[in-house]
Amino acid sequence: MKKDLKTRLKRATRLFWLLLIYVVAALVWWFVALELQNRQMYSLQLYHLETTVSREQQPSLYDAELARIREGHHRNTIKYAGEGVVFLGLILLGAAYVFRSIKQQILLQEQQENFVMAVTHELKTPIAIAKLNLETLLKHQLDEQKQRKLIQMSLEETKRLDFLTNNILVSSQLENKNYKLNKEEIDFSSLLKDRVSEFSQRFPDRIIHSDISDGIDVLGDPLLLQILINNLIENALKYSERKDPVTVTLRKENDAVVMRVMDEGIGIAEEERSKIFLKFYRVGNEATRKKQGTGLGLYLCEKIAKDHNADILMTNNNPKGSIFAVKFNS
Structure with a gap:
């Protein structure tokens, strides 16, 4: 091709x-x-x-x-x-x-x-796993513990499907200006804690630290902000090793609310930073191209940030890795 x-x-x-x-x-x-x-x-x-x-x-x-x-x-x-x-x-x-x-x-x-190929692969994988698990449950008399494990695995794969389809649908709606923003006062601290907790449950073998200040509210669309958080944490986990921790912070800084997602992964080369928020773009080194992805995550993050009067920036994390900061301006 x-x-x-x-x-x-x-x-x-x-x-x-x-x-x-x-x-x-x-x-x-x-x-x-x-x-x-x-x-x-x-x-x-x-x-x-x-x-x-x-x-x-x-x-x-x-x-x-x-x-x-x-x-x-x-x-x-x-x-x-x-x-x-x-x-x-x-x-x-x-x-x-x-x-x-x-x-x-x-x-x-x-x-x-490339996007169609990636989406096809990402759709087929969870569907195949969920189908295999359900067929196993039907064909074999398993004890309760094994049944729960297979059901849990199937639920995780359906969450992956939900995450992918949300990205695709919302991306299309935002680009065509068909998405109607439903902004409301949101307890952003609670939303972020819930997202971190869910990722910790989904990836029990990963280290996810959080330092989230309580009582921080922002005006925004709950679904879009959830997608923004999900994509940043998903990327941080995807592009770092299992032993490397991911840290999520939320603080008030002067008159702004700043959320940061920090990883200790492979980082992003200087010459590629201006392209990472482009639609379908994926970082071009071999280490990252082996990872699954559609190239929509960071594109969506930037679109959602702009719709919420926020800036999204990427900087280096010393000694290695990346920091993505979303600054909500008042």
Whole structure:
């Protein structure tokens, strides 16, 4: 699939350059033809002047007409050159815009195809696990402890499905401006504690620390804020080792409410930080591409933050890892 996209990009690039060379060549030929015509007119006017006005008998008239002819010739040359430069500039600007648009469209298509593949994989995995667990429960007489374990595993997989479908649906609705924000005064401290508690239950083998100040309220949409928290904690767990802790904090700082999610994982390279909030974008090193994901999480986080008059920033966590901070402005 990627090979096919690269082939199409090369083909489109070759066609683009051929068309651009043809247009520029046509423009140059147009200028040359006009300049040749201008010189022919200049020669004809000089010939007409020589045959109609005597330089010896009417020197002042002859000099005046000669100056007028030369000025017209010079003015036309400047006019054609100026028009040629303007047209060439417009052609090059348009060509650069078209080339950039083609490249972006092909890259976006590649990202969308990768997204579809990732979503398909992430949908099939929990469905397959839940189906296997339910079939096991039906076919075998298991003791209560094993039944509870299989049911719990199935519930975890349905939560993964719910998390994924929420991301996809909300992303589409926010992008198309079909989502109606239901802002209300929310006990953000309680919401964040609930999210941390659920992740601790889902991942009992992971270390999740929290330092959440009580009684902090924000004005916002409960579902969107829950998705924001889920995505940040999910990313922190996904891109750090099992032994590495994840820390979630919430504090009031001056007139703002600041939530931070800190991990001690692989971090994000400097050159990729400007791209991490783009739709479908996934960090490009091999260590992270092996992780499951759709490239929607951080894109959604930034959209949700903006809708709540908040800023989201990423910084390094010393000695390693990342810190994502969401600052709710009053």
